[in-house]
Amino acid sequence: MSQMGLEHKFCGLESTLSVTDGHVVEGYASLFGKADQGGDVVQPGAYAGSLQALAKAGRSVKMLWQHDPAQPIGIWDEVREDATGLYVKGRLLDDVAKGREAAALIEAGAIDGLSIGYRTKRAEKDASGRRLLSELELWEVSLVTFPMLPDARVGAKASDAEDTLLREMAVAFTDAAKSLAGPDGLV
Numbered sequence: 001m002s003q004m005g006l007e008h009k010f011c012g013l014e015s016t017l018s019v020t021d022g023h024v025v026e027g028y029a030s031l032f033g034k035a036d037q038g039g040d041v042v043q044p045g046a047y048a049g050s051l052q053a054l055a056k057a058g059r060s061v062k063m064l065w066q067h068d069p070a071q072p073i074g075i076w077d078e079v080r081e082d083a084t085g086l087y088v089k090g091r092l093l094d095d096v097a098k099g100r101e102a103a104a105l106i107e108a109g110a111i112d113g114l115s116i117g118y119r120t121k122r123a124e125k126d127a128s129g130r131r132l133l134s135e136l137e138l139w140e141v142s143l144v145t146f147p148m149l150p151d152a153r154v155g156a157k158a159s160d161a162e163d164t165l166l167r168e169m170a171v172a173f174t175d176a177a178k179s180l181a182g183p184d185g186l187v
Contacts, residue, residue: 007118023103025074026089029114029141039130047081050138062140063090065098067117073099076141088114088141102143115144
């Protein structure tokens with residue numbers, strides 16, 4: 001399947017993204033009720049229909065490296081909604097070079113974010129102009145370098161100046177993606 005038109009939402013949660021036994025990864029890929037730097041807020045239940053449809057079809061959410069469909073690096077064994085957001089737990093594949101690299105980068109603290117690749121099925125704007133996402137078609141969850149939610153990063157140890165720089169970079173990336181999008185929102 002083509003990933004044309006997929007949106008991405010970056011996330012990580014304080015100390016919840018972790019690697020154990022050299023290859024088990026777990027954390028939150030999305031947080032409910034928190035606005036990202038693009039002004040989107042994922043609502044509780046937004047993934048329910050998609051997760052049910054995937055299960056019914058015998059398919060699963062893919063684990064990718066930096067949203068690159070040519071670089072699957074593992075398998076998500078558990079993907080579920082809870083009161084906090086979209087929780088994922090899976091295994092990096094030791095037989096895949098990028099999987100081994102991802103494990104080393106997470107353990108060293110160089111990679112600390114998760115990001116979802118999805119299509120918006122239902123959304124509305126609130127009074128402040130934020131997009132409230134109420135139904136999403138989830139395709140993949142990636143391990144990423146830059147999470148978009150500033151307060152949802154894994155084990156952040158950056159100074160305030162570094163936090164500001166990362167936020168500015170995330171906004172610049174989002175603005176660039178929006179400017180490349182056509183009238184139908186597809187890149």
